[in-house]
Amino acid sequence: MRLWTLVKLVAGAAVFGVSVFTVMLVWHVRKEPLGGFFAQWVPVVGDAKPVESLPQANSALPEIDPGAKVFQRAMEMIAVGDLAGARERLRTVVSIYPRSKAAPEARRIVGEMNLDDLLSAARMEGKTIHVVGGGESFLGIAAKHNTTLDCIMHLNGLLELKGLHPGEELVVMPLDLRVMIEPGRKVLSLWDGGRFVKDYPLLSLDLAGLKGGVRTRIASKSGFVGERRVSPGVRAYRGASKVFALEASSLQIRALAPVRDADNVADLSPGAGFHLSVEDIEELALLLRPGNEVEIRATSP
Numbered sequence: 295m296r297l298w299t300l301v302k303l304v305a306g307a308a309v310f311g312v313s314v315f316t317v318m319l320v321w322h323v324r325k326e327p328l329g330g331f332f333a334q335w336v337p338v339v340g341d342a343k344p345v346e347s348l349p350q351a352n353s354a355l356p357e358i359d360p361g362a363k364v365f366q367r368a369m370e371m372i373a374v375g376d377l378a379g380a381r382e383r384l385r386t387v388v389s390i391y392p393r394s395k396a397a398p399e400a401r402r403i404v405g406e407m408n409l410d411d412l413l414s415a416a417r418m419e420g421k422t423i424h425v426v427g428g429g430e431s432f433l434g435i436a437a438k439h440n441t442t443l444d445c446i447m448h449l450n451g452l453l454e455l456k457g458l459h460p461g462e463e464l465v466v467m468p469l470d471l472r473v474m475i476e477p478g479r480k481v482l483s484l485w486d487g488g489r490f491v492k493d494y495p496l497l498s499l500d501l502a503g504l505k506g507g508v509r510t511r512i513a514s515k516s517g518f519v520g521e522r523r524v525s526p527g528v529r530a531y532r533g534a535s536k537v538f539a540l541e542a543s544s545l546q547i548r549a550l551a552p553v554r555d556a557d558n559v560a561d562l563s564p565g566a567g568f569h570l571s572v573e574d575i576e577e578l579a580l581l582l583r584p585g586n587e588v589e590i591r592a593t594s595p
Contacts, residue, residue: 359391359394359395359396360391360394361387361390361391361393361394361395361396361397361400362394362395362396364383364386364387364391364396365383365384365387365394365396365399365400366396367383368380368381368383368384368387368400368403371383377407381404381407384400384403384404384407385404385490387400388400388401388404388490389490401490401493402493404490405490405491405492405493406492408490408491408492409491409492409577412467412491412581413448413449413580413581415449415450415451415465418465420467420468421449421465421466421467422439422465422466422467423463423464423465423466424438424439424463424464424465424466425461425462425463426458426459426460426461426462426463426464427460428460430458431458432446432455432458432527435464435466436466439466439467439468440468440469440470440583440585441466441467441468441469441583442469442515442526442580442582442583443455443526443527444526444579444580445466445467445469445580445581445583446464446465446466447526447527448580449464449465449466449467450464450465453529453532454527454528454529455527469581469582469583469586470486470586471484471485471486471491471581471582471586472484472485472486472487472586472587472588472589473485473512473547473582473586473587473588473589474588474589474591475496475568475588475589475590475591476591477496477499477501477590477591477593478591478593480495480496480499481493481494481495481496482494482495482496482547482568482570484578484581494570494574494577494578495570495571495574496568496569496570497550497569497570497571498550498569499567499568499569500565500566500567501545501566501593502544502545502566502567504545504590504593505592505593506592507589507590507591507592508543508589508590509587509588509589509590510540510541510542510543510587510588510590511540511541511584511585511586511587511588512538512539512540512541512547512582512583512584512585512586512588513539513540513541513584514538514539514584515536515537515538515539515579515582515583515584516536516537516539517530517531517534517535517536517537518534518535518537519533519534519535535548535549535572535575536548536549536575536576536578536579538578538582540567540588544566544567545566545567545568545590546565546566546567546568547567547568547570547575547578548567548568548569548570548575549569549570549571549572549574549575550569550570550571
């Protein structure tokens with residue numbers, strides 16, 4: 295019995311000794327070197343203390359631009375003829391990654407693609423065929439479909455308005471686009487509801503004292519040859535300067551073109567409003583009508 299008691303005491307001492315040794319070994323490796331036997335048996339190189347701070351980011355590393363990757367994929371799809379897939383990716387860049395370096399070019403390309411669809415009689419999405427009835431006129435058809443004579447003439451390849459015959463078919467497209475003007479970015483953009491259509495750069499602008507944002511509508515659209523006002527459907531209208539007047543405002547949307555005064559000096563200040571290139575105004579004349587909503591964004595927060 296005494297022998298068994300001695301064995302238990304020896305075993306307990308051995309367990310206690312192993313436990314103490316293990317704790318000291320862990321302290322030596324994880325916390326602080328103990329030196330002596332432990333330093334010889336388990337040498338520790340360098341500072342074993344935990345790192346208290348993360349390393350600083352390397353500013354020389356390139357920034358990750360996911361929008362640029364989506365844009366590159368869109369370009370690859372255009373190269374192989376997948377225009378539908380490319381357009382969806384370009385729209386992703388425009389809507390999801392608007393701050394991407396690729397966003398301006400994505401907006402330009404998708405805008406051109408959208409415009410091709412809108413002004414093509416071969417693509418009928420958003421368009422309809424109107425069958426001319428007895429006694430109908432171009433103006434009546436335009437009013438019925440919320441469109442303009444400009445748009446009807448373009449979609450049907452008409453150089454001037456001719457007599458209509460019952461049973462004749464015309465391609466018509468309702469013009470319900472929305473205009474957004476951002477003076478800060480110097481951009482006029484077209485929207486179909488919440489869907490981006492196209493950007494147009496403003497060459498100059500004169501807000502005539504307007505500071506805050508405003509919502510208005512297009513009051514009228516006219517063509518001018520010199521001082522003479524020209525109506526759509528007349529041959530001279532094709533080469534006329536198009537002017538959009540806004541409701542309850544002196545502001546206009548028109549082309550920026552040099553005007554010669556009496557001393558033959560070019561005047562590049564066409565008045566209060568928003569001034570675009572002649573080519574862009576011609577496109578807008580095909581897509582906008584009196585009654586379209588116009589939102590002018592505030593120039594400051």
